[in-house]
Amino acid sequence: MTEEKLIIHPRPSSIVASLYTLRDLNVDVAILHGPPGCSFKHARLLEEDRLRVLTSAMDENDFVFGGREKLERTIQQAVDLFNPKTIALVGTCTSMIIGEELTDSAAAAPDGVDVICVETHAGYANNTDGVVSVLEPAMECGMITTEELERQRRLLAEATNVEIRHGAASKGYLAPSRGDIKYKTAERLIEIIRSGKKIAGILNAKKETAYMFADELIALYETARLFGMEENITIFSNTDINLGLTRVREHAANVMKAFDEQSIPVHEIIGGLDEYAVTGDVVSDLILNKYGVCNVTRRCGMFEAAVIAGVPHALPMEAFAGMELFSITNGPRQVAPLKDMGHQHVMVEIDLHPQTLGVSTIVASEFGDTLRAVAADIMAAEIGEKK
Incomplete structure (x- = not known):
C-alpha cells in the first residue's frame, strides 16, 4: 500500500x-x-x-x-x-x-x-x-x-x-523563493532579442492575475519594438472572451483591449482564462507544427526562446526542447518545481494577487518595468556613444 x-x-x-x-x-x-x-x-x-x-x-x-x-x-x-x-x-x-x-x-x-x-x-x-x-x-x-x-x-x-x-502539491515541503534577479534576467533576455532570435511570448494566466502577467508580454514586445525586432515576437494568450464564468470573460475582454490599445498583436488564442491547466496541447501543437515548419507568414525554424507568464508549469516541456525559458509566476513555492522542470530563468511577482483584485486594466509588473528600464538604459548609452 x-x-x-x-x-x-x-x-x-x-x-x-x-x-x-x-x-x-x-x-x-x-x-x-x-x-x-x-x-x-x-x-x-x-x-x-x-x-x-x-x-x-x-x-x-x-x-x-x-x-x-x-x-x-x-x-x-x-x-x-x-x-x-x-x-x-x-x-x-x-x-x-x-x-x-x-x-x-x-x-x-x-x-x-x-x-x-x-x-x-x-x-x-x-x-x-x-x-x-x-x-x-x-x-x-x-x-x-x-x-x-x-x-x-x-x-x-x-x-x-x-x-x-x-506545483504546490508536488513535494512534501517547498521552500519559498524570490527566484532569479530580475535585472540580470532582463539583460539576458535583451541579448536574445537583439540577436534576432525568434521568441514565443506566452500568457497562460489564471483569471484576474492576467492583468499583471499580460504586462510581462507587453514589456517583451515593447522592448523588441525599441530595438526594431518586434517581427521576431509571437504572442500566445489564453484570453478567449467567450469562455468562462461572467467575470472571467470580462477579464479576458479587458486584457485583449489593452493589447489592442498598445498595438500589440495576439497571434494565437490558446484558451480561456480559466483554462490555464489544459492549454498545453494547444501550445505544443502550435509550437511543434504551425511554427515548427516553413509557412507563408514566417521564416522556417523553431522558436529559440520563450517568455511564459502565469502558470508555466502547466505547459509540457516537450514543446520547448532546445529553447531558453524565461518564466514568471506569482508563487514563491513554485520556483523550485520550475527549475526542476528545466526552466532556466524563473522570476516571482510578489504580491501580484492583491494588486490585481478589483482592477479592469493592466497592472505594471516588476519584471516588465525592469525590462523596460534596462532596455532604455542600453539604448540611451548607445545613443550617447554615437554623439
Whole structure:
C-alpha cells in the first residue's frame, strides 16, 4: 500500500476558493458562517472586487449551541445594508463540524433575493473542491448551465493534476523563493532579442492575475519594438472572451483591449482564462507544427526562446526542447518545481494577487518595468556613444 504524500507547507483554502468563485459569478454578498477571523485576508481583499463579504461571527458559545440565529440576523443585516439580488451562505470548518444546516437559514432572506448555500470547509485535500461546492448549487438555481458545470469539473480536475505533477502539491515541503534577479534576467533576455532570435511570448494566466502577467508580454514586445525586432515576437494568450464564468470573460475582454490599445498583436488564442491547466496541447501543437515548419507568414525554424507568464508549469516541456525559458509566476513555492522542470530563468511577482483584485486594466509588473528600464538604459548609452 502506497503511503499518502504529506504536504506540510500551507496551501490554498477551499473556503477561499469558494469565495473567489462566487465573485466570478457576480454574487452580491457572501456570508461566511463561522468565526470573524475566518479567511480574513481574502475576505477583505474581495470587498475591493465587488463582492461584499460578511461573517456571522460565531464564538465559542456558538461552537456548542449552534449559530443559526446569528446567521439569520446577518442575512437580515446584509439585506438592509446592501439590498442584494443574490446572497451566498458559505460554510466554514466550524459550522460544518457542528452540523449547521445552511438551507435552514436561507428562508430568512426576503422574496426576490436568491440564496446559494455553499457547503464547504478548509479540510479538503484540494482547494478546487471549494469551487465545485459553489458551482453545483449555482447550476441548480440556473446561474450556470449543466454543460458549463461539467466543463468546469474537467478544468478543475486537470488544475489539481498540474499542482500534483509540478506545483504546490508536488513535494512534501517547498521552500519559498524570490527566484532569479530580475535585472540580470532582463539583460539576458535583451541579448536574445537583439540577436534576432525568434521568441514565443506566452500568457497562460489564471483569471484576474492576467492583468499583471499580460504586462510581462507587453514589456517583451515593447522592448523588441525599441530595438526594431518586434517581427521576431509571437504572442500566445489564453484570453478567449467567450469562455468562462461572467467575470472571467470580462477579464479576458479587458486584457485583449489593452493589447489592442498598445498595438500589440495576439497571434494565437490558446484558451480561456480559466483554462490555464489544459492549454498545453494547444501550445505544443502550435509550437511543434504551425511554427515548427516553413509557412507563408514566417521564416522556417523553431522558436529559440520563450517568455511564459502565469502558470508555466502547466505547459509540457516537450514543446520547448532546445529553447531558453524565461518564466514568471506569482508563487514563491513554485520556483523550485520550475527549475526542476528545466526552466532556466524563473522570476516571482510578489504580491501580484492583491494588486490585481478589483482592477479592469493592466497592472505594471516588476519584471516588465525592469525590462523596460534596462532596455532604455542600453539604448540611451548607445545613443550617447554615437554623439
